[in-house]
Amino acid sequence: xxxxxxxxxxxxxxxxxxxxxxxxxxxxxxxxxxxxxxxxxxxxxxxxxxxxxxxxxxxxxxxxxxxxxxxxxxxxxxxxxxxxxxxxxxxxxxxxxxxxxxxxxxxxxxxxxxxxxxxxxxxxxxxxxxxxxxxxxxxxxxxxxxxxxxxxxxxxxxxxxxxxxxxxxxxxxxxxxxxxxxxxxxxxxxxxxxxxxxxxxxxxxxxxxxxxxxxxxxxxxxxxxxxxxxxxxxxxxxxxxxxxxxxxxxxx
Ligand code: 13P
Numbered sequence: 001x002x003x004x005x006x007x008x009x010x011x012x013x014x015x016x017x018x019x020x021x022x023x024x025x026x027x028x029x030x031x032x033x034x035x036x037x038x039x040x041x042x043x044x045x046x047x048x049x050x051x052x053x054x055x056x057x058x059x060x061x062x063x064x065x066x067x068x069x070x071x072x073x074x075x076x077x078x079x080x081x082x083x084x085x086x087x088x089x090x091x092x093x094x095x096x097x098x099x100x101x102x103x104x105x106x107x108x109x110x111x112x113x114x115x116x117x118x119x120x121x122x123x124x125x126x127x128x129x130x131x132x133x134x135x136x137x138x139x140x141x142x143x144x145x146x147x148x149x150x151x152x153x154x155x156x157x158x159x160x161x162x163x164x165x166x167x168x169x170x171x172x173x174x175x176x177x178x179x180x181x182x183x184x185x186x187x188x189x190x191x192x193x194x195x196x197x198x199x200x201x202x203x204x205x206x207x208x209x210x211x212x213x214x215x216x217x218x219x220x221x222x223x224x225x226x227x228x229x230x231x232x233x234x235x236x237x238x239x240x241x242x243x244x245x246x247x248x249x250x251x252x
Contacts (some may be wrong), residue, residue, distance in 0.1 A: 006040040006224065006251040007208050007231035008064060008205060009066060009128060011236025013098060021050055025057045027241030032248070038062055040231065040251035043094050044122070044238065045128075048082050051090035068093035069102060070125070074116035080102075084123040095120045096233075097127040101171045110153035119162045128166040128210065128233065129154050131193070133174035143171075144192050151193055155200045163203035164188060166210060168233040174213025176235060181230075183222045186211045190228035217246035224251050 016024075025044070032038050045066035046054045056063050071081035087095060097120060098113035108116075118128040131150035135141045147169065169189050173183050180220050181189075190209050197204035211223050212233030223229055231251060238242040 004208060006208060007039075007043065007210060008040055008234065008244075008248050008251050009043040009094065009210065009231070010234050010244055011045045011050050011068065011099070011136055012047065012239060013068070013101070013235060015239055016047060016050055017173075018050075018053060021046070021053060022057060024241055025054065025063065025122055026246060029061050029063060029118065031241060031245040032062055034245075037247050038251075039208050040248060042248055043095070045096050051087070051092065055091040057086070058151060064093040066096065066128070067092050067125075068096045068099065070095040070097065070116050070120050070127075071209060072112055072119050072239070073080060074119070084119050084125055087125060088123055092167065093124055094126045094128050096124075096153075096168075097129050099130045100175060104172070110150055110157065113150070114153045114157070117154050117165060118157050118160070121157060121164055126164065126166055128168050129231070130168045130212070130233070132170040132172050132175075138171065138173060143189060147189060147193060148196055151196055153198070157238050161203060162197060162201045163206045166208045166211050166231075167197075168210040169193060170212035170233060172213075176214070178213040180219050180223070181211070183226050186223055188226055188228035194228045217243045217250075220247040221250040 043064040043066045067087050070084050097116045102108045112180045120127040132145045133146040138147050171181050208230040210231040210233045211229050215232045215234050216237045
């Protein structure tokens with residue numbers, strides 16, 4: 001059940017700017033207070049050019065730095081890619097892997113997602129592996145088979161226990177649409193993922209399963225009270241400090 005610390009991760013996506021980032025982070029850290037102030041873990045996944053700025057602003061605070069992606073390659077002739085070693089140099093603790101926008105617009109397959117998760121884990125960066133069905137798949141009754149296929153691809157990572165990762169269920173139809181999965185819909189899929197993890201690892205109950213997709217200050221508490229929802233991956237609402245702080249406060 002839900003005895004582990006929840007994780008609230010903001011995904012800024014391709015938003016931000018030096019001044020806006022600073023204002024946002026200062027407001028979040030002030031809201032959390034001196035001792036960190038959060039009963040949960042907090043992270044922000046920021047665009048790569050801002051990693052240095054965000055590392056320096058959040059240093060010593062309760063806000064962990066995350067990347068939005070990581071290359072599956074170690075180094076070399078991969079123009080435009082960012083390696084996990086580079087991310088480590090900027091204090092990155094978590095890397096989003098296989099976000100639906102990467103799968104959809106950048107052709108990331110289950111195999112690539114697994115390679116990226118493996119690369120992150122090997123360097124001690126925790127992958128936040130995203131899974132989720134499209135509206136078409138949900139309407140065709142394929143939700144379970146799609147998320148199970150996506151999770152199966154990453155469940156046996158060489159030399160690592162699946163309990164070292166974070167999994168985020170983000171139904172594609174709920175992302176940026178204002179159309180959230182109901183707590184019951186989200187819980188139902190989380191239970192499927194938990195059962196699949198339990199079949200692969202005796203530590204499945206330790207794995208944090210985040211929900212993402214139009215999570216906001218108004219709906220977070222209900223979503224986060226579900227037995228298998230261990231946190232949130234928050235897009236739009238993570239760009240507004242009061243909203244993000246309210247979601248953090250709901251994650252007790
Ligand atoms: P929104 O919260 O804006 O729907 O985005 C969710 C998401 O994709 C987080 O990774």
